[in-house]
Amino acid sequence: MKLEGEYTFNGPREEVWKIMRDPDVLVTALPGTKSMKQVSENEYDGEVNIRIGPISGSFNGKLTVSNEIPPESITLTIEGKGKVGFLKGAGDVELIDRGDGTTLMRYNGEVQVGGKVASVGQRLFDTVSKSMIKQGLDKLNETLQDRGVR
């Protein structure tokens, strides 16, 4: 399933980048995240509770970052597994300075799911993933603003 879109952050690129790489921020941002820990330079381990329609369950996952060109672009790879299924995905994220103090984020990736969540949740993926991403990015944006930047 393809996941792509755009989002505008109210802050400069460098600050957006910092937040994105901060596990303590990520844990509050991504909906359903119970815990997130940075285990190495480029790896984060976490536990996320996901609900798609009638199926809900927790996933243990690993997020890996690569192709880092701060503060421009980054590739995120995730792999997660739980009682209700598994998921893996990869995506490219680009940050563009719009010159007015805001940052445009572009993301483009693909996620594959398996297990119960795949067989019963298909028709809801699109809306649920969009809503989860929007929620997460809104929270990041909030944090960005709370940190006194603009």
Next chain:
Amino acid sequence: MINLFHLSVTVNGTLYEQEVEPRLLLSDFLRHDLGLSGTHVGCEHGVCGACTILFDNEPARSCLMFAVQAHGHKVITVEGLGTIDRLHPLQEAFWEAHGLQCGFCTPGFLTTLVPFLEKNPDPSEEEIREAISGNLCRCTGYQHIMDAVKLAAEKMRD
């Protein structure tokens, strides 16, 4: 320790009182706790209709309800519609028109159709088709079921 709930429900005219877990499905309660196994479970996600019962005289999917939701209410299952010695005219019509083959989906059709026929004593072909469109049958292709409903309407009008 799970908190049991004291359930009180009338099924086919008899009042039953039992301690049940809140998460017990109504379909399981009817089939296994009360031994009324005529209500069948085909999908447990509310699509096939085999588990349809009458909840306060309206058709409802018993697989999508908890037994505790029936507390204080009235439930009728296929066993409450008729007996082998005294078939409901709808059951007779299904018999005569060959409206069933394996019989697994049949109780759900019967409970759906009894209130339908009571409200629509002279239904058109279109109305019948719509009335059964929420029940899945893999054996009959629905044609003899449609015939059975027409025949039942006739019987019930007489």
Next chain:
Amino acid sequence: MTKQFIGKRIKRNEDPRLLTGQALFVDDVEIPGMLHAAFLRCDYAHARILSIDVSAARERPGVVAVFTAEDMGKDWEPGPPLVSPPPTLQGVTFHSRRQAPLVKDKVRHAGETVAVVIAESRYIAEDAVEDISVEYDPLPVIVDLGKALEPDSPLVHDDLDSNLAAHLYQQKGNYEAAKAQADVVIKKRFYLDRGAAVAMENRGIVAHWDEKSKQLIIWDTTQAPIAIRNGTAVRLGLSENQVRVIAPYIGGGFGPKMMMFYPEEILIPWVSMKLCRPVKWIEDRRENFYATTSEREQLHDVEMALTKEGRIMGLKDDFLHDTGAFDPYGLTLPLNTQCHLMGGYDIENFSSNCTAIFTNKPIVTPVRGAGRQQGIYVIERMVDFAAKELAIDPLEIRKKNFIPPDAFPYNNVIVDQAFAPLILDSGNYLPVYEKAVEMIGYEQFVKEEQPRLRAEGKHVGIAITPFIETTGVGPYEGARVQIETSGKVYVSSGYSTQGQGHFTSFAQIVSEQLGVAVSDVRIVTGDTAEFHWGTGTFASRGAVVVGNAVHAAASAVRQKVLKLASKVLATPEDALELEDGKVRIADIPHTSISLGELAALANPLRGAVEPGTEPGLEATDYFGPQYGATAFGTHAMIIEVDTETMMIEIKRYIAVEDCGRVLNPLIVDGQIHGGVSMGIGNAYYEKLHFDENGQILNASLADYLIVTAYEMPPRIEIGHGETLSPLSKLGTKGVGEAGAIPVPALFAQALENALLDYDLEILETPLSPNRLFELLYKS
């Protein structure tokens, strides 16, 4: 035969119980102390198991036991094959790989069983399944049939060099020579994809091992109770007589319940013996999509050689067949496909290579039609394309090529699923075909209605598709008929029933012989304690094989009745008649004796019997046909397509069937209706969607769309031919699968016809509104 009962529309004996919720299905079995099973199934389609930790599950209150492959010890082994390849075929490659009851090394399709939890309730068992931790090493997955034989493809079975499961080649005459002489050669590639049976009742099994009496009783939703009994006895080290398998009322079979041994069928009885308690497992709907078999995926490369007048000189079809992760069912499906590739046509030259391939998908075994759909789809599409290419009317080209009535029995030479050469026993195809043409009003529609509707901008199409169906194959079935002292007749057979009306149609055969009311004949099927010789319910063979066994046994009882009554009434046998449950003297009808009284006399408590007599009025007989009886039919349809929504409306549907002697027209009609509804689903609404990870994306009835009353035509109009089969006394042929077989080909023809202005070429099935949109948009 007096035809008093056979051929009559008689209400079914079994209905009152089914209608009042009094019929026993497997999940209705309740035994004191019964435990419940739930399975941990792997989500990955291909993964190595690194470790399994069931300790938390074992500690949950209410859990009695948890078993993995390790825990089975030396009792763990892959199941026995159900069908081996025909010994009569030369040069067959066959790699037999069967599924184990619990996975030990690696998982080969999503949904394979990794552990089983036994608990006080299904609710607790499912909770405990989530307590189990498994470490998997996910492996690359192969689902694409076209890619599975490439050298770098992931291997489903590591001990093989490739994913080749089987290869066989069959031929008739000399295709290459025919091709060299042909005026035209048409080449096409067809892709057919999977569908599921979706019986309304999921599978289930209750096993009860009684340690004191050392008896095992199993209730199983199987179509083959005797085979289950025999196999289970061997596996568990029991005598066959210690095991009783009951297939009670079953909520639809359609093929997958014939498959055995499913892992659960091996495990649940084993667990019951281990724990000395009854154990129940009922499949839920999502499990059914993964853990119950499905079929139909094939890729065909076809060539047809014809004269310019449209006479088919030869057919060549090399095809790939997806067998899923294991192949317990041998070559049955590909052989069925091959045997239907020539349809009902007189084709002298044929060549076909079939390659069966392992993939990381659920196991493939027959689903109503059992490979015949695919064969008929290919031949009928090719004939349609040939007609177009040669500018010959599609009806005329078929009439030119049908096997003529005087050519029967017609030997098609190639070997079929029953290991015998495909001989079509009898048929008279042209009148059946023409009846369909007439019933749908073909001439009038094509000349008047269609042009008028097209001028109004409507997209209406008409299609007519003939087909054959091989039915009634052996090896054999048996029946025991006994007149009881009550005057009622008891009949048992090793067969099993999933709604086909056996309790009535077989009773009609008995009534015809013994003159008793159909409702006074009690038929018992599916219980190995009542009858323990037989194979199973598959391949549309009930009416033929069991029907004739019942007929033979009932005739034998009739002879005994006449012999005894002749003595008792002091009248020669030929002056006696059997009617209304009595034996009467034909000219002096008030002189009679009831069958019940005769039965009592046949089992005296005192006195001597003549040497050679058997007690009672009972006989057991068997029937094994030389080869299967081939039925013929033609379906016709008029549809309208909405080119914006791609939704279709079936305006008219005709099914003309020639299934030999009809036992009960009401039941036959029902079988045809049901078959057509599955065929319509197969053609336009149903498809199992697998993604590249071997996940089924529509494993629920909300997304796997089986037909509702709305998708059916207003009425299926049925016509009959009745060409008796010479292979049996009753002359019956099967019809259980017929309704489903021609429908995908019918839809392809109808849609192309409806969308003539789009110049569509349909080379695949199933279609769907989405897919049709893609095809139109592309063209």
